[in-house]
Amino acid sequence: MTTSSYAVLALLDLRSWTGYELTQQAQRSLRYAWPKSERLLYSEPKKLVALGYATTHKEKSGNRSRNVYEITAEGREELATWMNTRTQEPRIEIETLLRLLFADHGSIDDLSRALGELEADIGEHHDAIVELMASYLAGGHPFPERTHLSVLFATFQIEMFKTIERWIEFAREEIDEWPTTQGLGMNPRTEALTLLLANDRSPLASERGPRSN
Amino acid sequence: MTTSSYAVLALLDLRSWTGYELTQQAQRSLRYAWPKSERLLYSEPKKLVALGYATTHKEKSGNRSRNVYEITAEGREELATWMNTRTQEPRIEIETLLRLLFADHGSIDDLSRALGELEADIGEHHDAIVELMASYLAGGHPFPERTHLSVLFATFQIEMFKTIERWIEFAREEIDEWPTTQGLGMNPRTEALTLLLANDRSPLASERGPRSN
DNA sequence: TGCCGTCTACTGCATTGTGCAGCAGACCAT
DNA sequence: ATGGTCTGCTGCACAATGCAGTAGACGGCA
Numbered sequence A, B: 001m002t003t004s005s006y007a008v009l010a011l012l013d014l015r016s017w018t019g020y021e022l023t024q025q026a027q028r029s030l031r032y033a034w035p036k037s038e039r040l041l042y043s044e045p046k047k048l049v050a051l052g053y054a055t056t057h058k059e060k061s062g063n064r065s066r067n068v069y070e071i072t073a074e075g076r077e078e079l080a081t082w083m084n085t086r087t088q089e090p091r092i093e094i095e096t097l098l099r100l101l102f103a104d105h106g107s108i109d110d111l112s113r114a115l116g117e118l119e120a121d122i123g124e125h126h127d128a129i130v131e132l133m134a135s136y137l138a139g140g141h142p143f144p145e146r147t148h149l150s151v152l153f154a155t156f157q158i159e160m161f162k163t164i165e166r167w168i169e170f171a172r173e174e175i176d177e178w179p180t181t182q183g184l185g186m187n188p189r190t191e192a193l194t195l196l197l198a199n200d201r202s203p204l205a206s207e208r209g210p211r212s213n
Numbered sequence C: 001t002g003c004c005g006t007c008t009a010c011t012g013c014a015t016t017g018t019g020c021a022g023c024a025g026a027c028c029a030t
Numbered sequence D: 001a002t003g004g005t006c007t008g009c010t011g012c013a014c015a016a017t018g019c020a021g022t023a024g025a026c027g028g029c030a
Helices: A003-014 A019-030 A040-048 A073-082 A095-101 A108-138 A144-176 A189-198 B003-014 B019-030 B040-052 B073-083 B095-101 B108-138 B143-174 B188-198
Strands: A054-061 A066-070 A091-095 B056-061 B064-071 B089-094
Touching: A003 A019, A003 A040, A003 A073, A003 B089, A003 B095, A003 B188, A019 A040, A019 A066, A019 B095, A040 A054, A040 A066, A040 A091, A040 B040, A066 A073, A095 A108, A095 B003, A095 B019, A108 A144, A144 B188, A189 B143, B003 B019, B003 B040, B003 B064, B003 B073, B003 B089, B019 B040, B019 B064, B040 B056, B040 B064, B040 B095, B089 B143, B095 B108, B108 B143
Parallel strands: none
Antiparallel strands: A054 A066, A091 B089, B056 B064
C-alpha cells in the first residue's frame, strides 16, 4: 500500500467509481496535492481489489462495459490506519529553478523563457482553482458536507500560486539588470540579497534601494 | 536523456566529480529544485558515459578506487540544446494536503499532526537554506562566479517556505474553530473564504472579522 | 590491539510510477 | 459514410526509488 493507493481508497470511500471516473476525479481534485498519472489511476483500484480492500464488477451499457469499484469493510479499516501514520516529505520539482541554477550555460533569453513557462503553467492552475471556487458558490460542491475541506485546501493553492507569481516578477526585475547570465558572482546587489536571506528576511517585501549590479 | 540526465551533465560541466561527490552535491544544491535519489545519481553518469557525453576513469587511493566522471565536447553540445527546450510542468507533492482533503476520515488530532509534520519538514529545509546563505557570506560560494544564480534561486526557496509556514498557521487557526473534521460543509466562514478565493484574493492577507463557524 | 561506529563508495534487485501506443465502442457534425 | 472527440481501458518499455548488501578508511576508546 503506497500513499497513492490510500488516495484512491479514500476516493472509493466517498462513493463507487469506474476506472475512468477515477482518472477524471483525480485530475480535478487530487492533482494539486498528489499528482499521479492516468495510467496509475487505472492500476491502483485493481491492486485494491487483489488486496481485498475493494470489489469490482462490470457494468454494461449496450455493447460496452466498464469496471465499477467499491470499497469493502477491510478497505475502510485500512484507510483508518493510514490516518495516523507519518506523512511523507513534501516534494517540489520545478525545472525552471534547475534552469536558473545553471542559467550561465544559456542566454538571458533562455532564462527569461523558462520563467515565462513557469508563469504560464502556474497561471493555468491558478485560473483552474479560482474557477473551481466560483463553481462552489454557483452550483455547490459535489460532496457538500466536505466543502470546508476543499476550500481550506484551496487557500493553500492560491497562496502558493500568488507567491510563485510574485517571485517570477521579482526574478525578472533582477535579471533585467544583468548584462549576461555569467560571471556576475558576488556583486553588491547579490551580497545585499544574501544578507537578507541569511537573516531569514524576504527580499520581495523589503524596500528596494538604489541598484548597483 | 531525461531532465535528471541534464542536471547531472550540468554539474559535470562545472568540474569533474566522483559518483559519491555527485550524490553529495545533488543533496546540497539540486535538492530543492530537482530532488532525486542517491541511487539515480550513481546511475546517471554511467548512462552519460554510454551515450558519449562523459568519460570515466578509476582513481585509486590505497586499496580503494572511485569513479571520476568528466564531460566531453559532445556533452557540452548536448547541454546547450537542452537550454532552449520547453521546461516540464512544475510538480508539487505534499501528502499533508492529501490528508487535509480527506481529513473527515480521521480526527482533528490526525489533521493537526499532519500539519505539524509538514511544518517540521519545511522548517528543516528553511533552516538549511538560511545557513547556506550565511556560509556564502562567511566562506564564499564553491563556484564564486555563480553566486548570483544560487542566491536568486534561494530567494525562491525562502518565499516558498515562508508562505507554507504562514499557511500552516492560518490552517491551524481555522481548524481550531472546528468542532470535528466532518460535515461542516458550506458554513458561513467557508462561504466567506470561498468568495475571497473566487475573486482571487488571499484569505491570509485579509482582515479577519468575527468568526462564525 | 581489537572492536565499534561513521564516512566513503558504490551495486543489485524488487517495486513503483510514467508515457506512449494501441484498441474499441459511442455519439455527433458535416 | 467519414472523421473527430469522448469514453474506457491494456500492454510495454523505461524511469526512478528504497532497501539491502559489500567493502575499505579512519578515529576513538577500553
